[in-house]
Amino acid sequence: MEQDLCPNTLPSRAARGKRFAFPAAVTEWMVRVRRAVERVGTPCYVTAWAPMAAALARLDTLPSPLPIRSWFSFKTHPLLALARQWLASGRGVEVVSERELLAVLALNPPVDQLLVNGVAKHSWLQRHRLPRLRVHFDSVNEIDALLPNALEERWRVGVRVQVPDEKDAREPAFRGQFGLSRREAVAALFELADAGADVQSLHFHLGQHQYQTGAYERAVDYVASVCADAGVVPLYLDCGGALPSAHDARNGAAMDDLSRAIARAAERLPGLREIWLENGRFVCEPGTALVVTVLDLKERPDSRYLICDGGRTNQALASRATSSRVPGSSNRWVAPGTIRSWFSHRSSDCAARLSSITVWSRPPTMSRVGARTCASLGPARSGRPPRETMAATGAAGSAAA
Secondary structure (H helix, E strand, O other): OOOOOOHHHHOHHHHHOOOOOOOOHHHHHHHHHHHHHHHHHOOOOEOOHHHHHHHHHHHOOOOOOOOOEEEOOOOOOOOOHHHHHHHHHOOOOEEOOHHHHHHOOOOOOOHEEEEEOOOOHOOOHHHHOOOOOOEOOOOOHHHHHHHHHHHHHHOOOEEOOOOOOOOOOOOOOOOOOOOOHHHHHHHHHHHHHHHHHHHEEEEOOOOOOOOOOOHHHHHHHHHHHHHHHOOOOOOOOEEEOOOOOOOOOOOHHHHHHHHHHHHHHHOOOOOOOOOEEOOOOHHHHHHHHEOOOOOEEEEEEEEEEEEEEEEEOOOOEEHHHHOEEEEEEEEOOOOOOOOOHHOOOHHHHHHHHHHHHOOOOOOOEEEEOOOOOOOOOOHHHHHHOOEEEEEOOOOOOOOOO
């Protein structure tokens, strides 16, 4: 990725007044951010399609004997403008809750471009009549409750298998709540086949824990053995997400592993027509930023604290000087040149000083970005909810980016 977008990557105080050439990617984001802030203020999300399209192109061109289809993991970045653009590209959207389903249905997608994953779907999916819907069952109870709907609506179904490398990101000692065990998956596939369900796909996901070498290949072998035990020949294998970000040192090894795993899948599952992927972080990170305004600054021996008008949690996400790299889904961009207007006349001197921080800085120090309220274990966000903004979006409350 390009140079860090933070004050400490810029010239020191001694260099003030001199022109500084930003990398092209940084300049593009500065233009996007300024345009968004002028239209909707802060906090807001700014999303650009071009960086995401480039990430998708990397996945589309992986060495593979089979076509690759990338689904938009809507939960990763639930912006309708982004979902609309994704659908327009011919790809599909994956949802994991009723609220997500209703939001995406408002875009009138073809049923072939809609995939339902997630847990406890039997608590809400029965309320929606969607013939030929694609659904991956996540538990035995889901199948018991939803099988009549699957048969009546002629759903195209599959099961999610919990593979050995899937672990909880925070507690690796636990496997996590997703998917069926090997025994459950084999029994479920027999039950679905005996009932006459249209079983088309198998699904796995490695989770969000640190990538382990060879995990994709091991997962494919595990799922293939489940298919062999159940006598199922799937048309589609959904390899989920979990690819490290493009700037992560592990990304190259993971991409190579995924490519080998796809080749292995074609060998072990000869009926496959497509490989499906659901990489939210890998695709969305280079094209997304949360833009906030600095409201206050506190210098402390341990760090410089920037109090902003939006964020996920107060002081929960620390990064070097206000943001990490070229804007990503977890990055904050301190809106340049916007601070002064948010202060009263009495605070103008302070505002001017803070405004300069978004342009120049002292030698590297650690800064933490915090929102106005809530503790680190509080609600998901504080301050005003961010508005969304994306290129070629004309809806109210959004801005071109």
